[in-house]
Amino acid sequence: MIDFDKRLQSLKDRRQGSRETALFESLGSIHAGVDVRKSEAFETLNESTGIKYTIGAMAAVEEKSTLVSINEGTRVANSLIKSLLNHGESVTQKVQGSVALNIHIEGHSDVDMLIITTNTVNVELPTVNVNGYLPASDPRALIDIIKDVRKKSEIILPINFPMAEIDCKGSKSIALSGGSLKRKVDIVPAIWFDTRKYQQSGQEHDRGIKIYDKENHVFLLNYPFTHIKLVNDRDSKYAGNLKCVIRLMKNLIADMPDYKKRIAKRLSSYDLAAIGYHMGENLSLPTYMRLGLVEKIRAHLALLWEIKAYRDNLHVPDGSRKIFDDENKVAALEILTNEFTDLAKSIFQELKPFNSFYDSSAILNKAVFA
Incomplete structure (x- = not known):
C-alpha cells in the first residue's frame, strides 16, 4: 500500500514550498509548529x-506562483535583450516548456526563455512566396550569429545579475538562480525556422525553432509552439x-x-x-x-x-x-x-x-x- x-x-511541499520556507518568508508568523501555507x-x-x-x-499549481515564474523569466530575458541590442544583436524572447503549458508541478518552477534572433531567419525551401523575404541584414552565417549571441549572453548576464549563480556549462542553455531571482531561469539562444506551413498561415504555432548547441556547434530543430x-x-x-x-x-x-x-x-x-x-x-x-x-x-x-x-x-x-x-x-x-x-x-x-x-x-x- x-x-x-x-x-x-x-505534494504540499512541491506546490507551496516547505512549511519552514513559508514561515521564513512570512514575517508575521514565527511561532513554532505553525503552518502558514x-x-x-x-x-x-x-x-x-x-x-x-x-x-x-x-x-494546476497556484496561478500566482506560475505568474511569478513567467515574470522572472521575462525580467531576465528583457534585461539581456536590452544589453544585447547595445552590443549589436537584435533578439526577442518567448517562454517555452512546462510553465508555458501550465503542466509544471512545482510552485517554484524553473522557466525556459528562448532568446531568438530577429534580424535574420532560417527559411524552409522552396519558399511559398519568392518575394516574401528580404535579404538578411546581417552578413554573418546564422550559426555564427547565434554563437555570438550565446558568447555575449555569457558575458552580459553576470554583469546584469551580479548576485545570481550563473552556470554557462550547459550545451543548450545558460542557467541563472539565486540572488534577486525568485525562480531559476534558463536562457536558450535560438533562431526562427520558417516552415512552408508557417509561410502560408502566418501563425506562430506553425513556426519552428532551431536551438543552438554550443558543445557541438550545431542547430537542433524543434517545434515548441506547435506542441503547445x-x-x-x-x-x-x-x-x-x-x-x-x-x-x-x-x-x-x-x-x-x-x-x-x-x-x-x-x-x-x-x-x-x-x-x-x-x-x-x-x-x-x-x-x-x-x-x-x-x-x-x-x-x-x-x-x-x-x-x-x-x-x-x-x-x-x-x-x-x-x-x-x-x-x-x-x-x-x-x-x-x-x-x-x-x-x-x-x-x-x-x-x-x-x-x-x-x-x-x-x-x-x-x-x-x-
Whole structure:
C-alpha cells in the first residue's frame, strides 16, 4: 500500500514550498509548529488520503506562483535583450516548456526563455512566396550569429545579475538562480525556422525553432509552439483532463524512491505529454469523475508496455519524432506502469477495504466533488 499521508506532505511541499520556507518568508508568523501555507481545494475534500493526493496531483499549481515564474523569466530575458541590442544583436524572447503549458508541478518552477534572433531567419525551401523575404541584414552565417549571441549572453548576464549563480556549462542553455531571482531561469539562444506551413498561415504555432548547441556547434530543430498549441487544443476538448493526466504522471515520478526515479525520468515532460495526448477518447470524463483517469492511464500505459508494435508507432504531438526513440524509455515505461497499478490498487483498497480482487469500476464510477 502507498503511504498517502507521506505523499500528501510531499505534494504540499512541491506546490507551496516547505512549511519552514513559508514561515521564513512570512514575517508575521514565527511561532513554532505553525503552518502558514493556505489549504488548497484537494486538502479540504471529504475523501480518503489517497483520493486527496490523486486529485491534488492532477491540479494546476497556484496561478500566482506560475505568474511569478513567467515574470522572472521575462525580467531576465528583457534585461539581456536590452544589453544585447547595445552590443549589436537584435533578439526577442518567448517562454517555452512546462510553465508555458501550465503542466509544471512545482510552485517554484524553473522557466525556459528562448532568446531568438530577429534580424535574420532560417527559411524552409522552396519558399511559398519568392518575394516574401528580404535579404538578411546581417552578413554573418546564422550559426555564427547565434554563437555570438550565446558568447555575449555569457558575458552580459553576470554583469546584469551580479548576485545570481550563473552556470554557462550547459550545451543548450545558460542557467541563472539565486540572488534577486525568485525562480531559476534558463536562457536558450535560438533562431526562427520558417516552415512552408508557417509561410502560408502566418501563425506562430506553425513556426519552428532551431536551438543552438554550443558543445557541438550545431542547430537542433524543434517545434515548441506547435506542441503547445496541440496540447492546449486537446486539453480544451477534454475539459482540462489531458493536463491533469500529465501532472499526475509527473507527480508520481517525483514521489518515487530515487532508484526508480533515476530510470523513470528518462521519460521527459515532453514524452509524458505525448503519452497522455494519445489517450484520445479515454480522456473524456466529467470533471467530477476525474478519479477515473487513474484507471484510464493505468490501462493506457499497460497497453503501451505490452504491445511493442503500438508503442513503436506513436509519435510526439507535432510528429517530429517517435515517443519511444530510445530503449531506455521502455524501462522507464515499465516502472511508470507499475506505479499506476500500485496507485489504482491502493485507492481501490481505500474504497473497498474488504475486497480481495481489484475491480476498476470502483474507481471509474467514483464521483469526487470539491
